Amino acid sequence: GSAGHGQTFYVTLGDVGVNEVGQCVELSPLGTQLVGGYRNDSALVMEVDLAGAVSWAYTFKPTLLPAVVVDLTITPDNFIIGCGTGRSPIPPVSQEIFYFKMDLLGNVLWTMRSTDPRPVYATRIEAPTAAEYILFSDIYDLGAATSADMVRERIDAATGTVIWDSPR
Numbered sequence: 001g002s003a004g005h006g007q008t009f010y011v012t013l014g015d016v017g018v019n020e021v022g023q024c025v026e027l028s029p030l031g032t033q034l035v036g037g038y039r040n041d042s043a044l045v046m047e048v049d050l051a052g053a054v055s056w057a058y059t060f061k062p063t064l065l066p067a068v069v070v071d072l073t074i075t076p077d078n079f080i081i082g083c084g085t086g087r088s089p090i091p092p093v094s095q096e097i098f099y100f101k102m103d104l105l106g107n108v109l110w111t112m113r114s115t116d117p118r119p120v121y122a123t124r125i126e127a128p129t130a131a132e133y134i135l136f137s138d139i140y141d142l143g144a145a146t147s148a149d150m151v152r153e154r155i156d157a158a159t160g161t162v163i164w165d166s167p168r
C-alpha cells in the first residue's frame with residue numbers, strides 16, 4: 001500500500017478576547033506551516049513548527065482598512081509572497097487589495113496596495129519565476145449589472161511594482 005499522511009497535531013492558537021482568524025496555509029521549504037489571516041484589524045502571517053508551536057508571528061497594516069491575508073505562496077528562490085484585502089465594515093463600504101514579500105524569518109521586504117477606487121478583492125498570488133509574480137484580483141463595477149472582472153497584474157519581484165495590467 002501507499003504511505004498515508006494524517007493529522008500530526010491539534011492545537012488552538014491565539015489569545016482569549018482577541019479577534020484572530022487563519023485564512024490560508026502554505027508549507028514552507030523548512031517543513032513548517034505558514035498561516036495567513038488577521039489579528040484584530042491587521043494582516044497576520046505566522047510560522048507554525050512541526051509540533052504546532054508558533055515560531056514567529058507578524059502583524060501589519062498594509063491598508064487603512066481592516067486587512068486579511070487570503071493567499072500565501074513560496075517563490076522559486078524561497079521567499080514568502082502573499083496577498084489580501086482590506087475592507088471597511090462601516091458605511092460607506094470601501095475596499096482595497098495589498099500584496100507583500102517576506103523572507104522565511106518573517107521579515108517584510110516590501111508591501112504594496114492598490115489605488116483603484118472600485119471595490120477590489122485579491123484572490124491569489126503566484127510566482128512563475130523568481131523575477132516576476134502574478135497577482136489575481138476581482139474588480140467590481142457597482143454601476144454595472146455585471147459580475148466581477150478578473151484582473152491579472154505582473155509584479156516585479158525585487159520592488160513590488162506593477163509592470164503590467166491585464167485588460168478587464
